[in-house]
Amino acid sequence: MTVHSPAAEAAPQPKRRRLRVDLTTPGLLGLPVTWLVVFFLCPLVFVGAYSIDALHGPSLFGETHKVTLAAWHDFFHSSVYLGLFWKSVKMSLVVSAIVVACAYPVAYYLALSGTKRKYVLLLVLIAPFLTSYLLRVLAWKVILGNRGVLNSFLFWTGARSRDHPITQLLYSRFAVILVLAYIWIPFVALPIFVSLESFDRRLLEAAGDLGSSRWQAFVRVTLPLSMPGVIAGFLFVFIPTVGEFVTPSLVGGTSGYMYGNQISDLFSTGFPDWQTGSVLALFLLGVVALLTAALTRFLQFRDVATG
Amino acid sequence: MDVALSKNGRRVLRVFFGSLVVFLYAPIAILLIFSFNDSQLPTFPLSGFTTRWYHQFLTNPDLRGALATSAFVAAISSVGAVFLGVLASIALVRRRFAGKAALSALLLSPLVIPYVVFGISLLLFFHALGIPRSVVTVVVGHVVISLPYTILVIVPRLGQIDVALEEAAADLGANRIATFRWIVLPLILPAVVSALLIAFTTSFDEYAVASFVVGTRATFPIYLYGALRFPSRLPEVIAVAVVVMIVSLIVVVGAEVGRRVAERRLGAVEA
Numbered sequence: 126m127t128v129h130s131p132a133a134e135a136a137p138q139p140k141r142r143r144l145r146v147d148l149t150t151p152g153l154l155g156l157p158v159t160w161l162v163v164f165f166l167c168p169l170v171f172v173g174a175y176s177i178d179a180l181h182g183p184s185l186f187g188e189t190h191k192v193t194l195a196a197w198h199d200f201f202h203s204s205v206y207l208g209l210f211w212k213s214v215k216m217s218l219v220v221s222a223i224v225v226a227c228a229y230p231v232a233y234y235l236a237l238s239g240t241k242r243k244y245v246l247l248l249v250l251i252a253p254f255l256t257s258y259l260l261r262v263l264a265w266k267v268i269l270g271n272r273g274v275l276n277s278f279l280f281w282t283g284a285r286s287r288d289h290p291i292t293q294l295l296y297s298r299f300a301v302i303l304v305l306a307y308i309w310i311p312f313v314a315l316p317i318f319v320s321l322e323s324f325d326r327r328l329l330e331a332a333g334d335l336g337s338s339r340w341q342a343f344v345r346v347t348l349p350l351s352m353p354g355v356i357a358g359f360l361f362v363f364i365p366t367v368g369e370f371v372t373p374s375l376v377g378g379t380s381g382y383m384y385g386n387q388i389s390d391l392f393s394t395g396f397p398d399w400q401t402g403s404v405l406a407l408f409l410l411g412v413v414a415l416l417t418a419a420l421t422r423f424l425q426f427r428d429v430a431t432g
Numbered sequence: 433m434d435v436a437l438s439k440n441g442r443r444v445l446r447v448f449f450g451s452l453v454v455f456l457y458a459p460i461a462i463l464l465i466f467s468f469n470d471s472q473l474p475t476f477p478l479s480g481f482t483t484r485w486y487h488q489f490l491t492n493p494d495l496r497g498a499l500a501t502s503a504f505v506a507a508i509s510s511v512g513a514v515f516l517g518v519l520a521s522i523a524l525v526r527r528r529f530a531g532k533a534a535l536s537a538l539l540l541s542p543l544v545i546p547y548v549v550f551g552i553s554l555l556l557f558f559h560a561l562g563i564p565r566s567v568v569t570v571v572v573g574h575v576v577i578s579l580p581y582t583i584l585v586i587v588p589r590l591g592q593i594d595v596a597l598e599e600a601a602a603d604l605g606a607n608r609i610a611t612f613r614w615i616v617l618p619l620i621l622p623a624v625v626s627a628l629l630i631a632f633t634t635s636f637d638e639y640a641v642a643s644f645v646v647g648t649r650a651t652f653p654i655y656l657y658g659a660l661r662f663p664s665r666l667p668e669v670i671a672v673a674v675v676v677m678i679v680s681l682i683v684v685v686g687a688e689v690g691r692r693v694a695e696r697r698l699g700a701v702e703a
Contacts, residue, residue, distance in 0.1 A: 154535065164575075167557060168556065171560055172549075172553045172556055238445065239434075253456045253460065255681070256681055272473065272475055274466070367546065368546025388548050402552060406549045
């Protein structure tokens with residue numbers, strides 16, 4: 126008969142015991158890692174090969190080619206491509222700034238006002254982000270057109286005469302920035318909310334007790350402590366928008382044309398130039414990778430890497 | 433004194449929150465209104481109620497074909513991504529191995545690549561290997577895109593489960609597969625389901641990557657993008673937009689609520 130000693134039962138069990146060395150780890154990682162190496166990393170290597178003409182497109186096998194850095198040289202000496210890149214960076218920065226400026230107060234309200242239904246309200250805020258991207262762009266196309274919802278509403282109410290619609294609404298840089306900001310605001314509220322929600326509220330009380338005003342407490346306590354969320358939010362907008370080509374092609378016209386459109390056009394059926402396109406793509410990837418590496422410790426998923 | 437917010441501050445922020453929600457939902461509401469408007473052009477004044485745009489899209493074979501293709505692509509790619517994601521998550525949470533940081537960075541890296549770059553890289557890759565573009569190449573790309581999302585959903589859930597449960601199963605003679613099937617899988621099921629839904633909706637809505645590797649069978653976003661060039665198809669597209677948006681809102685909100693409820697219940701069992 127076994128007797129359970131109460132002392133042994135009460136002894137605290139360490140929650141995570143040391144795991145034995147496990148031979149199935151390669152079995153678990155094999156498939157996902159192989160998938161990404163083959164279908165994610167390899168294709169990028171191919172882009173590198175095309176960019177130096179080691180591979181040649183659109184007709185591949187047959188002729189042999191000399192490796193050349195000509196396309197890279199041309200790229201760095203071309204005011205057109207670099208100018209377009211700079212324009213996209215500026216547009217993307219404007220979008221990110223607008224988005225963070227709109228998302229921060231909202232996240233602040235949800236996290237710190239003590240409202241009871243903050244998770245319900247958060248879901249209300251985020252839900253539009255989870256519906257179709259393309260369809261939300263479509264909605265703005267319908268609204269902003271010269272004979273669209275907004276202009277026709279103005280004609281109808283007599284606020285503007287039918288001969289003078291507001292013409293700069295659609296197919297402009299303004300339209301691209303508006304639509305991109307519209308798309309990303311809900312998503313960016315999330316990391317900012319998380320960082321505001323998780324910091325120790327007693328720090329604020331302490332600041333108040335020590336005589337700081339609300340504004341001082343915000344600038345010296347709340348804002349610095351929520352910076353990880355702000356930076357994560359900024360990255361989450363900047364990275365996809367700087368390479369954006371779908372929204373500008375739908376609502377941007379010529380003045381809203383972005384770097385991503387140039388890449389896409391260099392691979393389209395009109396006048397393809399895969400070598401130059403590869404250079405442009407790798408340059409964008411390099412900039413984004415550097416930015417991510419520099420700011421990655423602020424990203425929310427760092428726990429996964431160390432978990 | 434409430435150091436975070438004054439009374440007026442709270443009022444101002446509440447108004448701001450309200451106006452932002454209006455801004456976010458107004459375009460969707462406008463589409464809803466004009467989907468029932470009896471006119472080719474979405475303009476004011478409204479010209480009467482009709483459901484013919486809904487009838488029209490329900491009987492449009494191209495549109496229905498595109499929806500079916502997208503459903504197929506999304507189903508296959510979400511199951512694939514979740515399968516790979518569960519394997520990777522177990523390794524990341526439960527195993528120790530050299531190079532973990534580097535491998536998890538690789539597994540999450542598709543999150544931060546601009547889609548235009550990934551799209552053209554797949555195009556060049558398949559072209560160089562002589563693989564024709566088709567529904568299959570779209571699925572391949574969508575699995576890559578969805579995989580990190582599935583890991584981000586499953587890893588935290590797996591981390592909450594006490595290893596002792598798995599060890600107890602092993603002590604009682606269950607092999608690894610049985611332990612997974614009877615212990616781990618039921619406990620992570622809510623996360624697996626929400627990972628499936630996220631991967632499904634990601635794929636169903638994905639245009640940028642698909643536009644480079646799609647073959648002759650258009651997915652729904654590809655069809656939609658093409659249809660936007662023809663004003664005559666606009667009302668029909670608006671009607672379909674309303675249906676897709678409302679369905680995805682219901683699915684996503686329902687899934688989130690369901691996951692919370694299920695995890696609370698499982699949490700009670702584990703405690």
